[in-house]
Amino acid sequence: MAVAGGAALTSSSVYALKSVDLEISRQKITISGITKPLRIVALADIHAPDLFISTTDLIQTINSQEPDLLILAGDTFSKREFESLMPEFGKINTDCIKVAVPGNWEYSLFRNLDNLRCRFRDVGIKLLVNEACEIQGLKIIGLDDLLGGAPDFSMLNNSSVGVSAHIVISHCPKSFDFIKPDSHKQTICIAGHTHGGQIAPFGQVLLTPPGSGSYVHGWYQHGNNCMYVLRGIGTSVVPLRIGARPELLVLDLSPIGS
16 A cells, blocks of 8 residues: 555656646648748746746747747736846747737736737737738738637728638637638637646646637637637646646748648
């Protein structure tokens, strides 16, 4: 019994330690509207300072993936003073386009996002709040947070003319329910917020926060729309991850016919 108990304790300890190791999830999609491959690196819910990886290691990991586009999908901070993380973001490869959207924690911490927008801009990151930008002719739409802000879903309809595909960034995955499928347009949505349940022993998710909808982690499909929900990097409320490893997404987009 003592041996069995020791083995169980060891296995539990290894499982708990493994639960805080950063996982790089590699995904591939063929998409219209681009003429050459495009690599996206996406992160959500960094919740600085409540993360299990040093910011230096995190930036090095991002740079090692050589992204064309970096996405920060909300809840970057858990404490206002950790805006000091900003200089670290300035160390991301300068050739990379960097965009962010607000999450519910940004609204709780900063109230007015103008200062945050300026701080992001100083390190080469564009905060998109119901705004869009382009990369290689592909439209990137950053929606406002569903809980703290007011997402403008009409942007997706207004961008339909002459657009065969676009990327939508929304912190809360519940927003996916408000994005109407369009048979003439491919939409890829990137979201976070759920932390993959954060505490999900052996894949059993105990709880997800409001704004999650029926989504937890990974790919979801609705008509010609698809969404990837990230497990995030840090933690909130409880400084613990079990069975829901921190995650960095590397999404490689390829032109149709390549």
